[in-house]
Amino acid sequence: MKCEQIKELLALYISGDLNTEIGSAVKTHLDECDSCQASAHEVEQTLDLLRDALAATSEPDMKLSASAKKNIFAAEELPVKENIIQGWLFNRHPWLVPAAAAVIVCGFVLFGINSMKVRSDCTMSIDNESLRMMSYDASEVDEVYDVAKNEDLYDCKIVSSESKMKPRCLSLTVGDQASRSASISDDSFADVGVLPPVPELVEINFINEAQLSADVSPKPAKMDSVATTSDPVKKRANFDGRAAAPAETAHGNANRADGFDSDDLDIEISALEEAVDAQPEMKREVMEKHSGMQRKVEDSRQRPLKKGKAVAVEAGSGWVARRIGAVVALLIIFGACWLVLAGTRKNG
Amino acid sequence: MIKWKKRENKECREKKMEAVMAEFESPLLRYAARILNNPVSAEDVVQNVFIKLFKVWPEGEHPTDKLKPWLYRVTHNEAVDYIRRESRLHDLHEKHATEEKISADGASANDKAASVGEKRALVLNLLHHLHPREQQVILLRLEEGLSYKEISSVTGRSEGNVGNILHHAVQKLSDKIKTGAVMEGRAI
Numbered sequence: 001m002k003c004e005q006i007k008e009l010l011a012l013y014i015s016g017d018l019n020t021e022i023g024s025a026v027k028t029h030l031d032e033c034d035s036c037q038a039s040a041h042e043v044e045q046t047l048d049l050l051r052d053a054l055a056a057t058s059e060p061d062m063k064l065s066a067s068a069k070k071n072i073f074a075a076e077e078l079p080v081k082e083n084i085i086q087g088w089l090f091n092r093h094p095w096l097v098p099a100a101a102a103v104i105v106c107g108f109v110l111f112g113i114n115s116m117k118v119r120s121d122c123t124m125s126i127d128n129e130s131l132r133m134m135s136y137d138a139s140e141v142d143e144v145y146d147v148a149k150n151e152d153l154y155d156c157k158i159v160s161s162e163s164k165m166k167p168r169c170l171s172l173t174v175g176d177q178a179s180r181s182a183s184i185s186d187d188s189f190a191d192v193g194v195l196p197p198v199p200e201l202v203e204i205n206f207i208n209e210a211q212l213s214a215d216v217s218p219k220p221a222k223m224d225s226v227a228t229t230s231d232p233v234k235k236r237a238n239f240d241g242r243a244a245a246p247a248e249t250a251h252g253n254a255n256r257a258d259g260f261d262s263d264d265l266d267i268e269i270s271a272l273e274e275a276v277d278a279q280p281e282m283k284r285e286v287m288e289k290h291s292g293m294q295r296k297v298e299d300s301r302q303r304p305l306k307k308g309k310a311v312a313v314e315a316g317s318g319w320v321a322r323r324i325g326a327v328v329a330l331l332i333i334f335g336a337c338w339l340v341l342a343g344t345r346k347n348g
Numbered sequence: 349m350i351k352w353k354k355r356e357n358k359e360c361r362e363k364k365m366e367a368v369m370a371e372f373e374s375p376l377l378r379y380a381a382r383i384l385n386n387p388v389s390a391e392d393v394v395q396n397v398f399i400k401l402f403k404v405w406p407e408g409e410h411p412t413d414k415l416k417p418w419l420y421r422v423t424h425n426e427a428v429d430y431i432r433r434e435s436r437l438h439d440l441h442e443k444h445a446t447e448e449k450i451s452a453d454g455a456s457a458n459d460k461a462a463s464v465g466e467k468r469a470l471v472l473n474l475l476h477h478l479h480p481r482e483q484q485v486i487l488l489r490l491e492e493g494l495s496y497k498e499i500s501s502v503t504g505r506s507e508g509n510v511g512n513i514l515h516h517a518v519q520k521l522s523d524k525i526k527t528g529a530v531m532e533g534r535a536i
Contacts, residue, residue, distance in 0.1 A: 007519075008512075008515055010515070011515040011518040011519070012515065015489070015490075017496060017511065042522045042526070043519070043522055045525075046471075046518055046521050046522040046525060047490070047518060049471045050475070050486065050490055050518075050521065051490055053467070053468035053469075054382075054487075054491045055491075057472065058378060060374070060378075061374055062373070062374050062377035062381070062387070062390075063373060063374065064377065064391060064395065064398075065391060068391055068394075068395040069369070071395055071399070072365070072395055072398045072402060073365070073402075
């Protein structure tokens with residue numbers, strides 16, 4: 001053992017508080033080391049002096065006075081003088097403090113998780129004329145907005161304010177006819193997770209049934225499944241902003257009084273044919289993405305754009321785990337607070 | 349019937365309390381007086397300790413091994429609180445106590461005895477200027493004769509830590525005594 005280690009043990013050695021093994025090691029070192037021996041002598045003198053001073057000034061039989069004893073026994077009879085709120089809280093409802101602490105902490109845990117979850121969500125809803133996107137991540141919305149604006153396919157409008165507390169909403173409505181036709185070969189929306197809107201498909205469907213059953217045959221079968229409406233002509237009329245025209249009427253009568261013009265239809269057909277011929281592979285790819293997204297859109301149509309609902313649907317088993325975790329945390333916090341309070345009161 | 353039973357319980361508790369007080373009042377008063385350097389204040393502190401014990405002692409319970417460390421712990425906490433509350437008064441008492449001790453020793457004895465009295469006064473004065481934690485360990489070990497295990501239980505520290513505190517406290521006292529002796533020009 002080194003001298004520094006020995007010096008740290010001297011007080012214990014001299015007061016006889018070291019065990020035999022370490023004590024003999026210290027003794028052996030002291031026999032050989034003059035410096036440590038001198039230190040031991042000093043410590044021994046100090047301890048002797050302390051013991052002597054304490055013993056000389058100590059009063060061996062100190063007693064409490066009769067009045068003090070009386071006060072002690074009388075204290076039980078007296079009402080406890082303490083703060084009313086403190087007494088109500090700690091004596092009558094001792095569970096309230098830990099319970100409140102646990103509830104506050106768990107509230108933070110639960111709402112914090114929910115808030116984070118919702119903020120990371122991007123919700124989209126789509127109908128036949130417009131797409132509505134809602135996200136707490138403004139950059140996500142802006143990205144889609146920029147793409148839509150650059151492509152000039154849609155009338156774009158940011159609906160919400162810049163407030164970070166509210167979701168940022170983007171509304172895309174269908175643009176003019178020529179733009180819609182061109183978008184069939186555009187998959188940039190698929191890249192950012194936004195659908196080319198349904199009107200494209202409905203138009204093709206209509207053409208297929210009315211005029212081009214042979215020419216537009218390369219169209220993937222999915223197109224039919226995507227265009228779920230049973231009345232494609234009605235949809236087309238909606239997109240064009242015109243009055244509805246039944247399919248059979250349009251097929252047979254090119255110059256109707258209600259404004260349906262077969263020349264317009266021819267132009268549309270040519271444009272579509274060109275688009276289909278130009279990039280059939282890309283079109284198929286877009287359509288496949290489209291069909292997958294369409295299912296999600298159908299799901300989103302069935303659920304309202306409410307935070308809680310969206311979270312519940314998205315969360316799955318994680319939701320249950322988080323709730324169980326929160327309950328366990330609540331119990332632990334409650335127990336810990338209880339122990340701390342009990343310990344504090346017990347130790348005065 | 350209920351009233352009678354309640355009264356019997358109360359009498360029983362008071363008997364137990366009296367037994368505990370008879371056993372511990374002297375060492376607790378001594379310990380508190382050392383920490384406070386004032387026997388009168390020590391009585392106030394110990395009185396509060398027993399009142400607390402009376403309140404927290406469950407009915408029908410008998411004293412256990414934990415009682416002794418609990419009493420010393422609460423006494424120490426009460427004494428330290430008292431010092432904080434009455435810090436000015438405490439300083440005053442301390443000054444008077446030291447002066448009285450030194451003058452009494454010096455007036456009543458020959459040179460050799462006066463020297464011993466001064467030594468004692470000096471070492472007690474130095475002891476009172478140690479940190480309350482160090483005073484606690486020294487007093488419990490050297491004056492009250494508690495084992496390391498008991499001191500560990502009182503302070504809530506490990507036995508190794510208690511030993512370490514004792515070593516540093518004694519070393520500090522030793523250095524200060526040596527410095528004091530050199531300043532006074534003679535060996536203590």
